[in-house]
Amino acid sequence: MKNKHQNKLKLFLTKSHWSIFVIRLVIGGVFIYASIDKIMHPDVFAKIIHNYHLLHPGLINLLAITLPWFELVCGVCLVVGYKYRGATLILLIMLAVFIFALSINYARGININCGCFSTSRSTRTDLLWGIIEDIILIAGCTIILFKSKFKKQENL
Amino acid sequence: MLRIIKETIILFVLIILIAFIANSVSPKRIPYIGTWYDNRDKIALDKPPSYDPDYDSLLTMEDAFYLWKSGDAVFIDARDKSEYNSGHISGAINLPFEHWDNYWDYVSSLITPQTKIVTYCGGYNCELSVDAARELKVLGYPNTYIFFNGYDKWLELNLPQETSSEE
Structure with missing residues (x-):
């Protein structure tokens, strides 16, 4: 019994565990921060989604209502460690969709406000930079998913 | 998994x-369901992302310049005060769209419904x-035109600009 606790403590203190914890905090914090302005201004966020020229009109408000809450709840899950693997998977899928949407408009050559972190209409966004940010976040999410799976196997 | x-x-x-x-x-x-028009096939380059050809009047660089030169139009800079202060088209007045109410009394004293x-x-x-521009049209100023991406185009040609100091 004592050995089991010692092993757990060792695992807790391993470098890998702490690095995952830090990645979770950073990614969770980024998504919590990104969600606040959108939750405060759903009407403006809906307009930003409309400007992407990608969605059927019937889906725009539904996405403007739900997407910021996905960011907030998943961000909180990552920070507090509650169902964080599921939250990470949701964020991975969302990030893949963001990259797809940004890339299409980058290729089209239209410069839209990405709406990534702010709904402010004066915000200038470089779509390419938005894509790079999302790729970095995807890398972080992938590390969380794989490492947590690895950790589980270590425990067995 | x-x-x-x-x-x-x-x-x-x-x-x-x-x-x-x-x-x-x-x-x-x-x-839950908005009243958006379907814009999936309506992509216009060098136009505002939400451009509506039935409602928005866009100005070309040349038109904007000649209007400015003639002095027939009031130029309104819709950016934030800090951006306006760091550089704007000469003679333009500041009406930050996101802080409309704080500026509207002053701006409305300078324009009439006939003003360009x-x-x-x-x-x-x-x-x-x-x-x-849309808000101004709603408020009864029909001769309102949009100089899209105006400040960047103005800067590119090095046309007259000025800065303002913080009040």
Whole structure:
């Protein structure tokens, strides 16, 4: 019994565990921060989604209502460690969709406000930079998913 | 893996519920189905992302310049005060769209419903000029035109600009 606790403590203190914890905090914090302005201004966020020229009109408000809450709840899950693997998977899928949407408009050559972190209409966004940010976040999410799976196997 | 998928499904349902409840009680709630027009095939380059050809009057660089030179139009810079202070088209007045009420009394004293008004901001994704022009039309100023991405175009040609000091 004592050995089991010692092993757990060792695992807790391993470098890998702490690095995952830090990645979770950073990614969770980024998504919590990104969600606040959108939750405060759903009407403006809906307009930003409309400007992407990608969605059927019937889906725009539904996405403007739900997407910021996905960011907030998943961000909180990552920070507090509650169902964080599921939250990470949701964020991975969302990030893949963001990259797809940004890339299409980058290729089209239209410069839209990405709406990534702010709904402010004066915000200038470089779509390419938005894509790079999302790729970095995807890398972080992938590390969380794989490492947590690895950790589980270590425990067995 | 199965556990992760299970967690994902639980979170997905939970978040949808939270979002719908939050929207129904929020003072800023929006309808679940909006009244957007289908713009999926209407992509216009060098035009505001939300450009509506039936409503928005866009100015070319040349038209904007000649209007400015003739002095027949009031140029309104719709960006924030700090951006306006660091550089704007000479003679333009500041009406930050996002702080409209703080500036409207002063700006409305300088224009009449017959005044030609040119709104501008900077950057291809800046729609403040579009929003400001639409608002001005609603308020009874029909001769309002949008100089889209105006400040950047103005800077590119090194046309007269000025800065303002903080008050």
